[in-house]
Amino acid sequence: MTDVEGASAPGYDTEPMPAKIPWLPATLQPGARPEPCRRCGRKALIPWTLRRDDRSKQVLRTWVCTECQTTEERPEPE
Ligand SMILES: [Zn+2]
Secondary structure (H helix, E strand, O other), X not given: OOOOOOOOOOOOOOOOOOOOOOOOOOOOOOOOXXXXXXXXXXEEEEEXXXXXXXXXXXXXXXXXXXXXXXXXXXXXXX
């Protein structure tokens, strides 16, 4: 049992993992009103994307910190 080389796992290294989040803002946008980030403490947390929760029908806003890329969901007032 010395035949280690030549062993291969078919289909193992063909596809890269797809990214779930295509883009994260890395800089503050003009007119943004950033809030303090809970994780890094910098004033860099900005509103990002909206989604509606299927169960509660609540609109949720994802906030993202442009400094440390932390994301946080908050209910969005309608
Ligand atoms: Zn942060």
